[in-house]
Each structure stands twice: as structure tokens, then as C-alpha cells.
Amino acid sequence: MGLSERFWHHEYWLPSGATWEDMKESADRRYPQPQDILLCLPGALLLVTVRYVFERTVALPLGRRLGVRDKPRPKVxxxxxxxxxxxxxxxxxxxxxxxxxxxxxxxxxxxxxxxxRHRRLQDRPSLMKKFCEASWRFTFYFTSFFSGLALLYDKPWVWDHNLCWLRYPQQPLLPALGWFYLLELSFYCSLVVTLPFDVKRKDFKEQIIHHIATITLIFVSYCANLVRFGTMVMVVHDASDYILELAKMLHYLQRKRLCEAVFVVFAAVFISSRLLIFPLTTYYYFVTKFQLFFIICVIHTFLVVLQLLHIFWSYLIIQMIVGVILHGAKRKDARSDTEESERSEAEDKE
Known part of the structure; x- marks a missing residue:
């Protein structure tokens, strides 16, 4: 048995008693096929191109119109x-x-x-660059979240999680859910591609771990036809991301009060969705109702990694709300909005 055959052996990917023969397509039934995943590569490149065009034709003029201004920097x-x-x-x-x-x-x-000091200041990402990056992510996350809601709201297995496992793995793939899955995978692959060029943040290492875990989870859950569970997990995770990006945009626009209000909403949605809804409902049914096999154990492992990151980011979020909003401490961006390159103004001024 070759390496490829070993990797794709049905005992690793499917529950006991199921084989890849059960997942063969017919005229009226379509199942996820591992080769579909390859579409994420051109998809990621397409999203990088769309982002480039969006930031220069939409976000940049919008930022200028709304008054985003970069401070003059000393030249060395x-x-x-x-x-x-x-x-x-x-x-x-x-x-x-x-x-x-x-x-x-x-x-x-x-x-x-x-x-x-001045040379470091010169290399800092400009306020406009950060605004454009946040605008792109806000647009994608907003579109992704509400598209996901539109796709899922009428599915009976969303409201009764026991139906997620009914007749598994022979659950036909709805075309819209398949494309949604590949869109999410393409987006996270595009984030990896642009990582060296994006604003480097304080939680840079945690972001890399997050991207690797997310890409792995999307990949293996699609191949194992866990699309119903995976789609719910993605929508739950997308629920707060666009709110964070909106708070960033308001911060760069110096709309302090509005930014704080949006950030409090983000904190409430993030903590409730990541620390309550996800582990106590979606993940609970996944753990208790599903038989264990190799890929399920892999998914368990990476879901735990994500949950640890959720706890870490929730701590930062609460810390910011207590320190900045309630006690009026010096403003800093929390979670993924804290740039590693941003030191105090005193350090980088003469």
C-alpha cells in the first residue's frame, strides 16, 4: 500500500463500517470529494487579488473621505x-x-x-494601511457571517443537533454549503499568503496557530463530510469578527466613544459565542453524540487548541474593557489589534 493510499484509508477518515464506496457520487446525490479542496489554491489567489483591488479602489478613498490622516514621520x-x-x-x-x-x-x-528610533518609526505601518486592512476584513467577515446565517437558518439540523449525525457519513452535500466551505478555506489560506505583508500584531504567534488550526479543521472536516457540524462552527466563529474590525476602523478614525461602544458589543458577542455557545451547544453534541475514529480525534485536538486561544483572547478583551473603558487607562488595541511594532510614543520620539 502506497503512502497516498495509507493517508486516504477509509478507516482513518470514516466511521466504522463506512468506506469511500459509500461516498461515490450519483446522478442525484453529491458528496464532498477530497480533490475539491484544491480549489482553495486559486480561490486564495483570487481573494488576494480582490483584496488588493478593494483596498485601493474602495478602502483608500473611503479612509481619505472619512478623515484618516497619517502623522508626519521624521526622515533619517x-x-x-x-x-x-x-x-x-x-x-x-x-x-x-x-x-x-x-x-x-x-x-x-x-x-x-x-x-x-526614527528608523523604526519610519517602518511602522501607516494608519491608512491599518484602516484599509480592517476594512477588507470587515467586508469579508460581514458578508461571510450573514451569508452563513442565510444558508443555515432553515436547516433542521441547526436547531436539532442530533440530526447532524443522522445517516452519517451518507449526507448529500448541498452545493451552497460546499461553496461556502471552500470560500472560508480560501480566505484563511489567503491570510497565510499575506501574513508577511500585513500589520504585525502582538499576538502574531497566536494568529499563526489559529490559522493553521482553522485550515486543518476545514480541510479534514470537509473530506470526512462533517460539513453540517463544520458550517455551524464557522458561522459561530464569524459572529464577532466583523464587529472587531468595525471597532478597529472607528479607532483609526478617532471616534473614541463610538469605538468603545462597538468594542463592548464585540466583547459580549465574542465571549458568548466562543466561550458559551460553541463549547456548551455545538461542541457538546459533537463530543457526546458521535462515535470516535481517527479524524474525529484530530478534530477534537484542534478544536481544543482553538478554545485555548479563545480563552487567551477573552482575557485580553476583558483586560482592555476593565483597564481602558472602565478605568480610563491609556488606550491600547487589544487582542489581534495590538501591533507588535507599536511601542509607546515616548520611545520613538526624540
Whole structure:
């Protein structure tokens, strides 16, 4: 048995007693086919292109019209020695490095330190870039969430989760749900593609883990025909994301009060959907009503990873609400909106 045959062996992907023969398509029945997943590759490239066009033709003019303004940044004098160190070694040199660079450049240590502060400031993502990125994500998440609701609201298995497993795995795939699944997978693949170019955030590592877990879950659940369960999980997770992106946009527009109100709504939806609705309803039925086999164990593992990330982000969200909104502490973006490159203004000003 070859590696491919081992990987796709029905005992790993399907419950006991079921084989891939049971999943063969007929004239009136269609089931998820593993090769469908390949459509996510051109889908991801298409979404990257759509995003590029959207940000320049819609988000950028919108940001300018609404008054998004970037602060002027000091320009550094060209210096090959300092630039080489900044690019190849470190953006934040230690004291001994500053002394060494000062000697090499024939500058005062204070001047070298100032050069690096201004150089870091130069590399910060602009406010307009952050606004355009948030606008794109808001548009996608808003469209995805309400499209998902429209697809699911009349499905009996949404309201009675026991029906999710009725006659599994021989559950015909509705074309609309199949395309919705592939759209979500394409989107998360596009996020991985653009990750090096997007605003780098404080929870960058957690975001990478999240993307890997999400892509894995969508992939394996589609191949194992767990589309009913997977679609509900995706819609529950999309419920709060567009609200967060709207709060970011308002923050970049300096609409402080409105931003705070939207963020409180986001916090309520995020915590209720990720820490209550998902684990106590959707995931509960998945754990208690479904027989275990290999792919189910894989899905369990990655769902636990996601839930740990939900707890981590919920802690950050609550921390921000208590510290910033209730106690009036200095504003910082919480969760995925905290840029790693953003230090305090005092650090990057002379």
C-alpha cells in the first residue's frame, strides 16, 4: 500500500463500517470529494487579488473621505553602516552595539540611538494601511457571517443537533454549503499568503496557530463530510469578527466613544459565542453524540487548541474593557489589534 493510499484509508477518515464506496457520487446525490479542496489554491489567489483591488479602489478613498490622516514621520539621514545593522542584525541595538556603531559612523551615541528610533518609526505601518486592512476584513467577515446565517437558518439540523449525525457519513452535500466551505478555506489560506505583508500584531504567534488550526479543521472536516457540524462552527466563529474590525476602523478614525461602544458589543458577542455557545451547544453534541475514529480525534485536538486561544483572547478583551473603558487607562488595541511594532510614543520620539 502506497503512502497516498495509507493517508486516504477509509478507516482513518470514516466511521466504522463506512468506506469511500459509500461516498461515490450519483446522478442525484453529491458528496464532498477530497480533490475539491484544491480549489482553495486559486480561490486564495483570487481573494488576494480582490483584496488588493478593494483596498485601493474602495478602502483608500473611503479612509481619505472619512478623515484618516497619517502623522508626519521624521526622515533619517542615509547611513550605510547603521542601515546594514538595522536590516541584518537588529532594529533595537543594545548599548554596546550603539557604542560600536557610533565609533564606526563617527557619530555621538545619542545620535545613533535617535537614528534607530526614527528608523523604526519610519517602518511602522501607516494608519491608512491599518484602516484599509480592517476594512477588507470587515467586508469579508460581514458578508461571510450573514451569508452563513442565510444558508443555515432553515436547516433542521441547526436547531436539532442530533440530526447532524443522522445517516452519517451518507449526507448529500448541498452545493451552497460546499461553496461556502471552500470560500472560508480560501480566505484563511489567503491570510497565510499575506501574513508577511500585513500589520504585525502582538499576538502574531497566536494568529499563526489559529490559522493553521482553522485550515486543518476545514480541510479534514470537509473530506470526512462533517460539513453540517463544520458550517455551524464557522458561522459561530464569524459572529464577532466583523464587529472587531468595525471597532478597529472607528479607532483609526478617532471616534473614541463610538469605538468603545462597538468594542463592548464585540466583547459580549465574542465571549458568548466562543466561550458559551460553541463549547456548551455545538461542541457538546459533537463530543457526546458521535462515535470516535481517527479524524474525529484530530478534530477534537484542534478544536481544543482553538478554545485555548479563545480563552487567551477573552482575557485580553476583558483586560482592555476593565483597564481602558472602565478605568480610563491609556488606550491600547487589544487582542489581534495590538501591533507588535507599536511601542509607546515616548520611545520613538526624540
Amino acid at each position: 539621514q542615509p547611513n550605510a553602516t547603521l542601515e546594514a545593522f538595522y536590516t541584518l542584525v537588529s532594529r533595537t541595538p543594545k548599548e554596546r552595539d550603539l557604542i560600536s556603531l557610533a565609533k564606526q559612523s563617527d557619530l555621538l551615541v545619542k545620535k545613533v540611538e535617535t537614528w534607530f
